[in-house]
Amino acid sequence: MNETINNTDGGATPSVNAPRPLRLQLGYISxxxxxIGSMVDVIDMAVRDIDDSRQRNAMATVCDVVMDKMDDLKRQINAVREELR
Structure with missing residues (x-):
């Protein structure tokens, strides 16, 4: 009636290096x-203090491209999350 299960972990918490469920990994990545997006926003705000308009425009463009890539990454993460449901 009472089944005995052999457990060798002694109730220890999982190692930091132990594989995590995919949902947790996706949450961490998101x-x-x-x-990273927040850091790019800070850089974008600092760019406004650059006096040289060419440098300012170049940095602003880079920030915009990075943010577009971050948005794409978030969309892809959400698509994978939906597939896991």
Whole structure:
């Protein structure tokens, strides 16, 4: 009636290096993308203080491209999340 299960982990918490479920990995990646996006926003604000308009425009363009790529990454993460449901 009472089944005995052999468990060798002794109730220890999983290692940091242990594989995490895919959903948690996607959540981590999404959070990382958001953090990177926030940093790009800060860079974009700092760019406005550059006096040389060519340099300012070049940096603003780079920030825009990076943000577009981050948005694309978030869309792809959300698509994978939907497939996992």
């Amino acid at each position: 959070d990382l993308a958001s953090n």
